[in-house]
Amino acid sequence: MGQSQSQQQVPQRPPRIYVLTKEEAANVLAHANRLDGFRDALFLDEVNLRARSECDYTPMDGPDLSLDIPDLKKDVVICWMSPSAEAGMPHTRAPNIICMPLYWKQGSISETVKHELVHLDQRARPELWVKWCVKEGWTLVHEDEIPERWLRQCRLNPDTMAYRFWAYKERWVPLPMFERADKPKLREIRVRWWDRKTGTLLLESPDEIKELVEGIINPEHPFEIAAYKGIQL
């Protein structure tokens, strides 16, 4: 009685990036499917499924990486994926997974990981990022508001699907639309802008947003714009 226990301090270790084996990756991806709903959303989206018909979403064994990321906030895991997974586009899955296509060009891995870390932070702290979007002039748009014929042709992006559509200045909604509705290919999209005021679909970004999206190949979503610009909150 009354004996005081010495408090054992667990030493804090800095966050790390772990590269997973294909077996470990299969486990965390199965968990990711339960957390982020990406697989279920695809299952219900015929056009997006067809766009991925030649993509193989399989984890692989890949090289270890030594990356120097100075301001890593949390542990991150990297899953090497079949080179055709998501048509070879790196992406994130919940809660802390970066999926990298195998044979991704070595020189650009650090840059790619930094981009994906912004998406992981958006997953970890969505309320802060939603506030950031609002401050930047965006408002959330419910997908029921988007004309069905255009909604159907939008590419589903695991990095943006939790808050999928936004309007800039309440008016212009970027839509990452497949170029060919009849033969959708994951990499073949163009960002069109649905103008809520006139109901038209613009083929080019409106003048009001040109400066904001300058140099960004696919400004399909404020989360992507933030990731391309390396914005930290």
Ligand SMILES: [Zn+2]
């Ligand atoms: Zn991105």
